Amino acid sequence: MANVRIDSQGVPKGPVYEGTTPLLHRSGLTAADPSDPTSADEGVDCTGYRNVRFDVDTSGSTELTALKVQLLVWDATAGKYFRGAERSFGEGELAANPIPSLEAEARGATVFLKIVSATATSLSVSVYASLS
Numbered sequence: 001m002a003n004v005r006i007d008s009q010g011v012p013k014g015p016v017y018e019g020t021t022p023l024l025h026r027s028g029l030t031a032a033d034p035s036d037p038t039s040a041d042e043g044v045d046c047t048g049y050r051n052v053r054f055d056v057d058t059s060g061s062t063e064l065t066a067l068k069v070q071l072l073v074w075d076a077t078a079g080k081y082f083r084g085a086e087r088s089f090g091e092g093e094l095a096a097n098p099i100p101s102l103e104a105e106a107r108g109a110t111v112f113l114k115i116v117s118a119t120a121t122s123l124s125v126s127v128y129a130s131l132s
Contacts, residue, residue: 005048022055022128025113029125032115036081040074043081046106049131054113059098060124065091067125068117069102074110081112106131 005013025044037043046052058064071084087102094100104111113127 019132020049020130022053022130025054025127025129027126029115029127030123032117036072036083036114037112038080040076040110043072043074043110043112044106044129044131045110046131047108050105050107051103051132052106052111053101053103053130053132055099055101055128055130056113057099057126057128058094058124060126061098061118061120062122064094064098064118064120064123066117066119067094067115070114070116071104072112072114073106074112084111086116 007013023044044052054069056067056069058067067089068086070086072081073084074080075082085104089100102113113129115125118125
């Protein structure tokens with residue numbers, strides 16, 4: 001069976017909710033991404049997991065009034081990322097919560113969170129990812 005997780009005794013696991021510790025996906029972002037990444041190595045490998053949660057830390061930004069992010073999904077056959085859902089945050093949302101969290105269904109794919117656009121005097125973004 002492909003992509004079956006095994007427990008510590010070697011027994012295949014059934015469907016369970018098992019989360020990972022958040023890992024740094026991207027850091028030190030000071031501008032929107034000019035293009036899509038070109039390698040799966042730049043993404044988050046979600047093999048064996050259904051969902052990915054991205055924690056987007058914009059707390060170091062100054063006067064951030066707009067932010068748009070987009071989920072990219074790696075297609076190994078095509079050798080490139082395909083664009084998925086977008087999410088925009090307005091000034092009010094960012095002022096109330098400068099560290100939003102987004103969850104996406106990855107179904108074992110390799111994914112990447114792209115910064116499509118941002119409006120700020122000074123932008124500072126880090127993105128953390130955890131799997132479940």
